[in-house]
Amino acid sequence: MTPSFSRRQALLLSAGTLAGLAAPRLLRAQGQTEITVHYAQPFIYKEAYDAMLAAFAKAEPGIKVTYVTTPNYEEGAQLILRQASTGQLPDLSYQGFNRLRIFAERGLAQDLAPLLAQEGRPEQQGYTPNFLALGQFGGIQAGLAYAASNPVCYFNADLVRRAGGNPDQFPTDWNGVLDLAARIKRLGDGHEGLWFTWNGDDWMFSALLFGHGGRMLAADERDVGFAGPEGLGALTLLERMVKEGGMPNLTAPAARQAFAAGKLGMIFQTTALVRGTLANVGNSFELRTTTMPVIDREKGRLPTGGAAGMLLARDPAKREAAWKFLRFSTGPEGQAMMVKNTGYLPCNQLAIDQPQYLAAFYKDNPLFVPAVKQIPISVPWYAFPGTNSVRVTQTMVDNLARIVEQRATPAEVQADMAAEVRRLLPRKA
Amino acid sequence: MPELLEAEAREGAALPGPSRRGGTATPDPANGREVQEPQVPGGGPGGGAPWLLLTLPAILAYVVLLLLPTLAAMALAFTDYELGAGGFAWIGLDNFAELLRDRGFRQSFANTLFYVAVVTPGSIFGALAIALLIEGGRRGRTLFRALFFLPVVSLTVAMATAWQYLLHPTIGPLNAMLRQVGVAGPAWLSDSGMVMWSLAGIGIWENLGFNLVLFLAGLTAIPRELYAAAEVDGAGSAWARFRLVTWPMLGPTTLFILTITMIRAVRVFDTVKVLTQGGPAKASEVLLHTMYQEGFTFFRLGYSAAITLVFLVIVLALMWLQTRLLDKRVHYA
Numbered sequence: 117m118t119p120s121f122s123r124r125q126a127l128l129l130s131a132g133t134l135a136g137l138a139a140p141r142l143l144r145a146q147g148q149t150e151i152t153v154h155y156a157q158p159f160i161y162k163e164a165y166d167a168m169l170a171a172f173a174k175a176e177p178g179i180k181v182t183y184v185t186t187p188n189y190e191e192g193a194q195l196i197l198r199q200a201s202t203g204q205l206p207d208l209s210y211q212g213f214n215r216l217r218i219f220a221e222r223g224l225a226q227d228l229a230p231l232l233a234q235e236g237r238p239e240q241q242g243y244t245p246n247f248l249a250l251g252q253f254g255g256i257q258a259g260l261a262y263a264a265s266n267p268v269c270y271f272n273a274d275l276v277r278r279a280g281g282n283p284d285q286f287p288t289d290w291n292g293v294l295d296l297a298a299r300i301k302r303l304g305d306g307h308e309g310l311w312f313t314w315n316g317d318d319w320m321f322s323a324l325l326f327g328h329g330g331r332m333l334a335a336d337e338r339d340v341g342f343a344g345p346e347g348l349g350a351l352t353l354l355e356r357m358v359k360e361g362g363m364p365n366l367t368a369p370a371a372r373q374a375f376a377a378g379k380l381g382m383i384f385q386t387t388a389l390v391r392g393t394l395a396n397v398g399n400s401f402e403l404r405t406t407t408m409p410v411i412d413r414e415k416g417r418l419p420t421g422g423a424a425g426m427l428l429a430r431d432p433a434k435r436e437a438a439w440k441f442l443r444f445s446t447g448p449e450g451q452a453m454m455v456k457n458t459g460y461l462p463c464n465q466l467a468i469d470q471p472q473y474l475a476a477f478y479k480d481n482p483l484f485v486p487a488v489k490q491i492p493i494s495v496p497w498y499a500f501p502g503t504n505s506v507r508v509t510q511t512m513v514d515n516l517a518r519i520v521e522q523r524a525t526p527a528e529v530q531a532d533m534a535a536e537v538r539r540l541l542p543r544k545a
Numbered sequence: 546m547p548e549l550l551e552a553e554a555r556e557g558a559a560l561p562g563p564s565r566r567g568g569t570a571t572p573d574p575a576n577g578r579e580v581q582e583p584q585v586p587g588g589g590p591g592g593g594a595p596w597l598l599l600t601l602p603a604i605l606a607y608v609v610l611l612l613l614p615t616l617a618a619m620a621l622a623f624t625d626y627e628l629g630a631g632g633f634a635w636i637g638l639d640n641f642a643e644l645l646r647d648r649g650f651r652q653s654f655a656n657t658l659f660y661v662a663v664v665t666p667g668s669i670f671g672a673l674a675i676a677l678l679i680e681g682g683r684r685g686r687t688l689f690r691a692l693f694f695l696p697v698v699s700l701t702v703a704m705a706t707a708w709q710y711l712l713h714p715t716i717g718p719l720n721a722m723l724r725q726v727g728v729a730g731p732a733w734l735s736d737s738g739m740v741m742w743s744l745a746g747i748g749i750w751e752n753l754g755f756n757l758v759l760f761l762a763g764l765t766a767i768p769r770e771l772y773a774a775a776e777v778d779g780a781g782s783a784w785a786r787f788r789l790v791t792w793p794m795l796g797p798t799t800l801f802i803l804t805i806t807m808i809r810a811v812r813v814f815d816t817v818k819v820l821t822q823g824g825p826a827k828a829s830e831v832l833l834h835t836m837y838q839e840g841f842t843f844f845r846l847g848y849s850a851a852i853t854l855v856f857l858v859i860v861l862a863l864m865w866l867q868t869r870l871l872d873k874r875v876h877y878a
Contacts, residue, residue: 198629200629306721365732370713510843513824523737
């Protein structure tokens with residue numbers, strides 16, 4: 117018998133430890149609804165959200181939108197969880213795909229399915245099942261996808277040429293990629309062939325696992341899904357990158373610096389970094405991007421990163437206004453603004469299909485195109501269930517480090533990783 | 546939470562510092578008792594308790610900003626509270642039992658001990674050696690003092706970024722120099738066998754200047770006559786003078802530096818957060834970073850509070866050690 121405490125009591129006890137950023141008190145002027153909208157990573161998104169703010173103000177003069185931002189998704193999630201305890205939630209929040217499940221399971225994100233149903237058939241508005249799936253967690257439509265990304269390969273065309281490769285015919289499978297990487301490394305003078313973003317979180321590892329047709333957990337989420345041949349294939353491929361491709365042991369920032377300095381031949385990371393990488397590289401070498409090497413031609417999939425908007429407002433008028441903003445931001449117009457200002461992928465089929473929105477942009481910016489080509493094989497970023505959701509991903513990364521450092525074989529790591537993740541899964545009755 | 550504890554630790558440890566460094570012999574500077582006594586006359590002019598009124602703002606600030614949050618953190622350590630969860634349950638010592646079983650925490654604890662064990666002697670003996678050199682030198686005292694003190698006044702996070710570049714395995718200057726002499730430099734921050742040494746090296750660099758200035762102050766406080774007297778008594782060599790005069794006279798300073806360095810080393814966080822995030826595979830996980838990660842990345846505030854409590858106990862133990870030793874072991878001028 118464990119005594120339980122209400123939210124208010126919990127709050128009293130922890131008062132002071134949870135000093136949050138107080139959201140501005142929301143007032144309603146006559147005829148005008150004011151809503152607060154939270155988003156993360158202003159260094160990437162600010163221009164996009166500012167453009168939407170201006171356009172939305174024209175379309176809906178009765179709604180005044182105020183932004184609250186956090187430097188990254190992690191602090192964004194903290195902000196919402198803290199403010200949920202103090203009753204100061206914003207009305208709408210854009211969160212990373214992999215954190216939506218936390219909000220859905222804690223009853224903070226509202227189900228958008230009924231609201232969508234009122235608007236008519238979702239497909240006709242560009243919300244195809246694939247895009248809707250990105251925001252479905254905990255059995256509800258917890259969010260609407262706003263910005264998406266998938267992993268791509270960035271390469272230094274100059275180094276590829278020097279190593280005897282052809283940048284126009286970049287290898288499309290891992291055997292070719294690893295061979296090219298080894299040749300770049302043999303150029304010497306501190307040059308490295310490739311780096312795969314295996315650390316940070318489990319996202320890029322899931323690219324290898326999904327690429328083999330594998331999955332993180334079994335369909336019923338009672339057991340791990342990477343204990344089979346697909347998981348072993350993904351781990352073995354990581355080991356081959358080290359053994360055959362000569363992948364150096366670097367932290368992610370160090371790898372990006374090495375790539376920008378022209379010392380690294382290829383880097384595999386999210387397409388969301390195209391803009392930043394381009395700025396860092398400047399004119400020092402020819403930067404190109406291409407699609408991820410194919411692993412399994414039929415079953416291979418790629419994870420989708422990015423953000424979705426989730427509705428938090430309870431007040432009916434604010435809820436209505438926040439929903440309008442969410443719909444605008446995920447509609448073709450808002451999506452076109454987002455893509456042009458960030459380089460993320462659109463999450464609305466109309467924005468992709470109808471040429472007036474983005475056709476010219478992709479013609480002028482070929483570096484963003486490989487990610488668009490990969491949309492058909494992209495699946496949601498898997499988020500683990502239960503309270504250890506984020507901890508599981510750290511456990512996986514820690515195990516991957518053992519392969520990269522060559523301290524354990526893929527088979528040993530697979531067994532340990534499965535055992536450790538199983539312990540962190542919620543026990544079901 | 547961590548900042549508050551840090552502030553407390555800093556305050557508690559720094560209190561006795563200045564009075565001892567000056568060399569003026571206050572009998573019990575550790576808890577400031579003699580400062581309070583004159584404030585309790587009770588029946589002062591105007592009646593009531595003016596001392597209470599005067600100290601009220603400080604007391605309030607202490608209670609609201611330090612005492613209550615600390616107590617709240619202690620209480621949380623016995624719950625399963627998670628950020629954003631509707632409520633919580635008392636789970637007694639379960640968090641602490643989990644700490645004992647948690648391989649990650651054990652590693653984090655061991656890494657912190659390693660860091661303290663390397664940084665404390667490194668930065669103390671390094672600072673002492675440099676202080677003696679500067680003190681014995683004829684010219685450039687101010688220059689060297691300023692140079693070695695620079696790391697202390699610079700922002701750790703910004704400096705960590707500079708270190709990241711210096712230690713970069715492929716484009717960093719350090720490994721470039723090593724390549725010149727034909728040595729393949731290690732991956733300083735991403736090799737699990739190397740990373741704690743690299744972080745400890747940065748820690749020594751960070752703490753050295755602070756300790757140096759304290760040692761210099763301690764050295765100037767030693768009366769010249771003692772050296773003359775020692776020479777008369779036959780202590781001719783530099784080593785003898787150091788062993789018989791300098792080292793014992795520096796006792797109080799050294800003890801203070803020892804405690805403050807240990808507390809500063811236990812508190813290591815910034816460099817880990819910026820440079821390694823505890824990786825690879827928890828090889829550079831330290832107490833405060835584990836606390837941060839459990840609480841604010843994994844949202845397990847109850848568990849995080851339990852780690853906070855462990856941290857608090859360590860800091861308090863160090864302070865207790867200081868005040869105990871202070872009275873008994875150290876020779877005062």
